[in-house]
Amino acid sequence: MTQAHLLVLATGGTIAGVAGSALRHDYRPGQIGVDDYLEQVGALGLEARLVGRQIANIGSEDIEPAIWTRLHEEISAAFADPHCEGVIVTHGTDTAEETAFLLDLTLPTAKPVVLVGAMRPADAVGYDGLRNFANAVRVASDPEAAGRGVLVVMGDRVFAARDVRKVRTRGTDAFRGFPRDAVGLVTPSALDWFGAPWRAGEGAQYAYHAELPEVPILYVYGGIAADAAARLTSEVTRGLVVAGVGEGNMPEPLRAELVRLRESGVTVVRASRLDEGLVDREPEDDANGFIAARALNPQKARILLQVLLANGIGDPAAIQAAFDRR
Structure with a gap:
């Protein structure tokens, strides 16, 4: 099987977080850099060539328009690169739905774009980040992921950016879709879509603007x-x-x-x-x-x-x- 060439844009979050103890509830998000993270991922034997780029290393409660702009620029460049077949964005879960939705509104659908995070830090018992990341690689490597807009992968489910929302403060099953639930099920070894791509060949719905108006x-x-x-x-x-x-x-x-x-x-x-x-x-x-x-x-x-x-x-x-x- 040919390995997909994927760009990984890291912004921090729990998926890159550390507690200092496998049993602690509190932790610090955004502690592991993308190079170190991809080195850990390399031991999984994923069928993809991954190139990492650090955009930020923060908890997603600190996400701001400047980071959105950098993500949009990097993903747009990846779309223009014939060697890049998809993009993965590692992101904190608190504002993942907002970042995903903004990108969904302002990017074309020619290549897969997948946001992924974790509910437990990297040194916690039952860390879900590596499995979620492996699932994201499976989704971003699939040509059928294109034409569905920006996707969010969490807990073995694939959500469309238009529907996804975080509904729980704890537990790995913290995301749900509304009014449409998951658009696919994924494991590191399998991917099943619920229907065909609904935005195949679409350009961006709206132009991206770095300066957004004030809307409280x-x-x-x-x-x-x-x-x-x-x-x-x-x-x-x-x-x-x-x-x-x-x-x-x-x-x-x-x-x-x-x-x-x-x-x-x-x-x-x-x-x-x-x-x-x-x-x-x-x-x-x-x-x-x-x-x-x-x-x-x-x-x-x-x-x-x-x-x-x-x-x-x-x-x-x-x-x-x-x-x-x-």
Whole structure:
């Protein structure tokens, strides 16, 4: 079997973390460099030629646009390299879904791009990182992985960036997909896809912009003050995502304030603080001028709104259509 040539872009996270004890709960993410990690991986006998590049070595709670830009640049260069057949990004799990979704929106689908992480540090009992990485190599080496957008591999399952979300703080089965669950099952020796590629031959959906507009997330809770949105926004705020209760609901005084905010030029998106469920467009959204997030959770709704606004898409109907396509 011909070995696939894969680029590994390392950003740190638990997969490169160390606790100093096999039994400790606390640990330091991003302690193992990509060269040392690939040396460990070499003992697995994977059928791939791996070239590593260190982009960052952080916990993913510290991810920032500058790192996204570097990843986008490196992956775009890999797409133009005829010798590179796929890209793996090692990443912390806390914000993996946001990085994956941003890249999914702004990259073509010609080659596989796979994000992978771990829930346990490298020196913990039951470390899942090496198996997850071996699974990611299996996925990124498969030509059928192209045309599916950016993928996330965790716990023997393959998720599409549009669906994946972290749902647990502990345990190796910490990721789920919504509204579509896993798009494939993978082990280091086998890969099964659930259906054919759905984005074969597509270019990037939107242009990548290193400077993204300011879009905060407002979390709704019982007893929230009407001026909470005003205290969260400033003159540079371009949009606001509301993590509402239930189907994106909010108290009437807050709704009235958000309408005033929208009338000042800020795009308002209604999402839900719940883990699963659609936020459909309601008749009141027309009167309020709000956007319904549909299947996207607040953090992904924020990413999509930032990308749309950065690309000059500000018409509410066009924004709603983009959310409806997710």
